[in-house]
Amino acid sequence: MDKPAICGGEPVRDAKIFYGHQYIDDADIQAVVEVLKSDTITCGPKITELEEKLCRITGAKYAVVCSNGTAALHMACMAAGVSEGDEVITTPITFAASANCALYCGAKPVFADINEETYNIDPEMVGKLINSRTKAVVAVDYTGQSAQLDELLDHCRENNLVLIEDGAHVIGTRYKGKCNGSIADMTTLSFHPVKTVTSGEGGAVLTNSEEYYEKLLLYRAHGITKDVAKMENEPDGPWYYEQTTLGMNYRMTDIQAALLISQLDKLPLFIKRRKEIVRTYNEAFSKLPQIIVQKEIPESDTTRHLYILRLNLSKLTIDRRQFFEALAAENICCNVHYIPTYYFPYYQRLGYEKGLCPKAEKLYEEIISLPLYYAMTDKDVQDVICAVTKIANYYGTKQKG
Numbered sequence: 001m002d003k004p005a006i007c008g009g010e011p012v013r014d015a016k017i018f019y020g021h022q023y024i025d026d027a028d029i030q031a032v033v034e035v036l037k038s039d040t041i042t043c044g045p046k047i048t049e050l051e052e053k054l055c056r057i058t059g060a061k062y063a064v065v066c067s068n069g070t071a072a073l074h075m076a077c078m079a080a081g082v083s084e085g086d087e088v089i090t091t092p093i094t095f096a097a098s099a100n101c102a103l104y105c106g107a108k109p110v111f112a113d114i115n116e117e118t119y120n121i122d123p124e125m126v127g128k129l130i131n132s133r134t135k136a137v138v139a140v141d142y143t144g145q146s147a148q149l150d151e152l153l154d155h156c157r158e159n160n161l162v163l164i165e166d167g168a169h170v171i172g173t174r175y176k177g178k179c180n181g182s183i184a185d186m187t188t189l190s191f192h193p194v195k196t197v198t199s200g201e202g203g204a205v206l207t208n209s210e211e212y213y214e215k216l217l218l219y220r221a222h223g224i225t226k227d228v229a230k231m232e233n234e235p236d237g238p239w240y241y242e243q244t245t246l247g248m249n250y251r252m253t254d255i256q257a258a259l260l261i262s263q264l265d266k267l268p269l270f271i272k273r274r275k276e277i278v279r280t281y282n283e284a285f286s287k288l289p290q291i292i293v294q295k296e297i298p299e300s301d302t303t304r305h306l307y308i309l310r311l312n313l314s315k316l317t318i319d320r321r322q323f324f325e326a327l328a329a330e331n332i333c334c335n336v337h338y339i340p341t342y343y344f345p346y347y348q349r350l351g352y353e354k355g356l357c358p359k360a361e362k363l364y365e366e367i368i369s370l371p372l373y374y375a376m377t378d379k380d381v382q383d384v385i386c387a388v389t390k391i392a393n394y395y396g397t398k399q400k401g
Helices: 026-036 045-058 069-079 097-104 123-129 149-159 210-220 254-265 267-285 320-329 345-349 358-364 378-394
Strands: 062-066 087-090 108-111 134-140 162-166 186-190 203-207 307-311 367-370
Touching (some): 026 254, 045 062, 062 069, 062 210, 069 162, 069 186, 069 203, 097 108, 123 134, 123 149, 134 149, 149 162, 254 267, 267 307, 267 378, 320 378
Parallel strands (some): 087 108, 087 134, 134 162, 162 186
Antiparallel strands (some): 062 203, 186 203, 307 367
């Protein structure tokens, strides 16, 4: 049996590989250069071009791009009318922004537990938490697998709630044959460098509602409009504009938009490669009793942003931290997604306590995010599999040394 590098053995590879990495080619660079040489590098035509492209790809009627995924969530909550005294239901297995967006609006995040096999928010648990103060549900498509949108929409329609799909991981996924982004009341996207496509930083809100769309445009740009039809006063002249509500400066630049337009041209390639890697991982890890493979609902044709390795700790003599450190010694540099949001000191000071979502908390103790990105070579993938297999076998419950 091969000895892990952390115990003095040879690592599976010499160079480090990380859990995520952007892919930038010459076409991306040229697209950015062209904007830099143009007259307009922000608030220009590339914004409209990008929004139209996102609508074509996802099937959404409207898209509003913005500075990042967190801004997108905040804008969506504002458009949904979330305000002080309201409650917003979300999952604890997510980046903090999925709950923070409620706090930004003066509302209270309420955490629903997850499905222990898919790791997505459990619609049944959502239903149990709805009350007269509930205003919206923020459902995260964790790892890129679609949340159970039909069940969540049923709860929202029955209770006059807004379904905001946090689709930071989801671009490229289809739910029951429809692109995610065209189903929920609003869907937010993130274009951080570790996501499937990137603009460096960036986000978007997709919707089929003209009412939400008009609000999102205002909230993105200070609450200011130059549209005479939306003004309350008679314009002083052609320079005139009005602030009709309180918004933010959440604009995206044309530089970022140009990069993302070019990235989206490669989306089919990115989807294909990510699916190939996930299939290879699943085939290998399903043979290891020390590993639990994430289940997928049949309704989700998933493009994975993350690959979650769940440890079957009952079959191992080490814990998650030791497994993580053993992988690092093999030069497989992983991450953990996510720490339950209400574990953070800020949330603890707000009165949240551990024990709220037992399934989510158990998941957190057992997961590691493995490398998954377009530019991974077949050898990279096999190195990851080799490292996981080596450590799982060496520290399996039958191994006492």
